[in-house]
Every structure is written in structure tokens, then in C-alpha cells.
Amino acid sequence: MARIVTITANPLLDQLAHVAIEPGKSVRVPAIGFVAGGKGINVARVLARHGHEVSALGFAGGVTGTLYTELVEADGIEADFTATRARLRIGWIAVDPDRGGSTAVLEGGFAVRAGESAELLRRLRHRLSDADLVLASGSVPDPSCNELYRLIATACHRAGVPFWLDAYGEAMERALDGPHPPSLVKPNRQEYGRGGRSWAQPAELHLSDGAAEVRVRTPGGRFRVVPPPVREVNPVGSGDCYLAALAHARLGGADLPAQLRYAAAAGAANAARADIARIGPEDITALESAVQVVPAG
Numbered sequence: 533m534a535r536i537v538t539i540t541a542n543p544l545l546d547q548l549a550h551v552a553i554e555p556g557k558s559v560r561v562p563a564i565g566f567v568a569g570g571k572g573i574n575v576a577r578v579l580a581r582h583g584h585e586v587s588a589l590g591f592a593g594g595v596t597g598t599l600y601t602e603l604v605e606a607d608g609i610e611a612d613f614t615a616t617r618a619r620l621r622i623g624w625i626a627v628d629p630d631r632g633g634s635t636a637v638l639e640g641g642f643a644v645r646a647g648e649s650a651e652l653l654r655r656l657r658h659r660l661s662d663a664d665l666v667l668a669s670g671s672v673p674d675p676s677c678n679e680l681y682r683l684i685a686t687a688c689h690r691a692g693v694p695f696w697l698d699a700y701g702e703a704m705e706r707a708l709d710g711p712h713p714p715s716l717v718k719p720n721r722q723e724y725g726r727g728g729r730s731w732a733q734p735a736e737l738h739l740s741d742g743a744a745e746v747r748v749r750t751p752g753g754r755f756r757v758v759p760p761p762v763r764e765v766n767p768v769g770s771g772d773c774y775l776a777a778l779a780h781a782r783l784g785g786a787d788l789p790a791q792l793r794y795a796a797a798a799g800a801a802n803a804a805r806a807d808i809a810r811i812g813p814e815d816i817t818a819l820e821s822a823v824q825v826v827p828a829g
């Protein structure tokens with residue numbers, strides 16, 4: 533099994549209730565659950581469910597950060613978060629148990645001081661000597677972090693560790709345009725449309741589009757990947773599951789078409805469920821044979 537570092541710069545402590553809500557009305561529920569949200573943690577959770585040694589880096593401050601850390605560790609992930617003076621952001625989400633839709637209120641981020649970013653980078657460098665892969669996912673919590681992904685990419689390049697980045701906005705653009713772009717990126721159609729020519733910088737690109745085919749450009753060739761048909765319940769986190777499964781298959785030595793089959797099956801397996809990034813190998817292998825991988829010249 534591999535040693536994998538995930539980076540979630542902007543985690544979210546979600547408070548989840550299964551209840552239909554009406555604007556302007558209060559409603560009581562038997563329980564509200566806490567969920568560790570954030571794209572990097574989604575990736576970490578799926579990789580941990582494949583038996584890998586996963587260390588989760590990111591920012592997590594205050595009492596919400598403490599609770600978040602407990603939740604991450606309960607999922608079999610080593611939590612190595614950098615405490616910020618600001619508390620970790622929180623969100624609140626109500627999922628309608630009958631209709632399946634949801635209503636959410638989320639804080640967008642939190643303040644990060646220069647010394648706190650430097651501490652996250654120090655923790656990362658410390659781990660690079662024996663890491664097989666670093667993955668960073670999602671937004672950054674504060675504009676002060678817009679250089680973070682570029683600095684992480686450079687640190688990984690120097691240590692000879694592959695760095696996969698799944699993000700958007702200014703921090704992503706600076707990493708793409710930096711001296712050592714990430715080795716792999718996975719924008720969805722919307723994110724790809726907002727970016728410019730910089731998407732050409734990484735050696736490998738996976739352009740996903742929900743149930744539609746994934747366009748893949750790798751040093752080993754181009755492919756079109758047709759996901760398996762499923763009844764979509766909640767596609768949030770499908771891109772994170774795709775990346776985690778791709779990492780697992782690649783680090784395990786599978787050939788490229790087999791890696792792509794496993795990745796697309798994982799995205800679909802997640803989309804077919806209500807919860808987010810709680811799939812394991814058995815959910816993925818059940819769909820693998822229905823994925824089509826077509827060489828694209």
C-alpha cells in the first residue's frame with residue numbers, strides 16, 4: 533500500500549439534517565450529524581478505504597477544527613492539520629428525505645495568517661521524503677493563500693513526488709502558470725471553460741463532465757472514457773472519488789485503460805448514492821466492466 537498526502541486548504545465542518553424545510557419556519561429533528569467536508573478529505577476517505585496510509589494536511593483551527601480532526605481520524609486517516617487562529621468554517625445542510633434535494637448555508641472560508649501557511653508547507657516538506665503522491669483539492673480559505681498551490685507544486689517537484697491538483701480560481705491559475713505545474717489536473721467542464729490556455733501546462737489532464745464522457749490526455753496517449761450508466765442520486769464528490777480511484781489503480785500498477793475504468797466506475801458509484809465519498813473497492817468493481825475506454829488518437 534502507498535503513502536499518500538492529501539491537502540484540504542479549505543475544509544468545512546458540515547452539520548447535516550435529514551428534513552424538509554420551509555422558508556420562514558422552524559423545524560425540530562431527532563439529530564443533527566457532523567460531517568467532515570472538503571474535497572481533499574473526500575479523496576483521503578476513499579483512499580483510506582482502499583487500505584492506503586493517508587495523511588490529511590490542511591488548516592483546521594478553533595473548536596470546530598478540533599471536532600473536524602476527530603471526525604477525520606475516525607475515518608482511518610492520519611490528521612496533520614495546521615491550527616489557524618480563526619476557527620474552521622462551518623456549514624449547515626438540510627437534505628429532504630423524500631424529494632432528495634438539499635438546502636445549504638456555508639461559510640466561504642476563514643482568515644489565514646502568513647505564519648500559518650508557512651507551517652502547512654513545513655509539515656508538507658517533512659512528509660515528502662517518503663510520500664508516493666500528493667493530492668490537493670478544492671478552494672483556498674483566504675486570498676492570502678493564493679500562492680499556496682504554486683508553492684506546494686514547487687516543493688513536490690523538488691522532492692520528486694507527483695503532485696495532482698483539483699482546484700479552481702486564482703490559486704489554481706497561479707499553480708498552472710508556475711515554474712513547476714502539477715503533474716495531473718481534473719477540471720470538470722465548467723472549471724475547464726473558465727480557465728485559459730494554462731490547462732495545457734500539466735502533463736496529464738482529465739476533463740470530466742458528469743455522466744458524459746471524460747476526455748483524457750496523458751503522456752501515454754489520449755482516451756475517451758464513457759462512464760457506466762447509473763441512476764444519479766447525488767453527484768457531489770464524484771470528481772474526488774474519480775481521482776482517489778485513479779490514484780489507487782495507478783499506484784497499484786494497473787495499466788492505463790484499467791486505471792481509467794476504475795476511476796470512472798468510482799465516480800459513478802458515488803453519484804448513485806446520497807452520501808459523499810463513502811464508497812469502497814466493492815462498490816467500484818461492481819461497475820468497472822460497464823465503463824468504455826476508447827483510444828482517441
Ligand SMILES: Nc1ncnc2c1ncn2[C@@H]1O[C@H](COP(=O)(O)OP(=O)(O)OP(=O)(O)O)[C@@H](O)[C@H]1O
Pocket residue numbers: 718719720721740741742743744745746759760761762763764767768769770771772773774795796797798799800801803
Ligand atoms: N450521473 C453520473 N453517471 C455516471 N457517472 C458519473 C455521473 N456523475 C459523475 N460520474 C462519474 O464521476 C466522474 C466525475 O464527475 P464530475 O464530472 O461530476 O466531477 P466534478 O464536477 O469534479 O465533481 P466534484 O467536484 O463534486 O467531486 C465522471 O467523469 C464520471 O466518471
Ligand SMILES: [Mg+2]
Pocket residue numbers: 698719720771772
Ligand atoms: Mg471537481
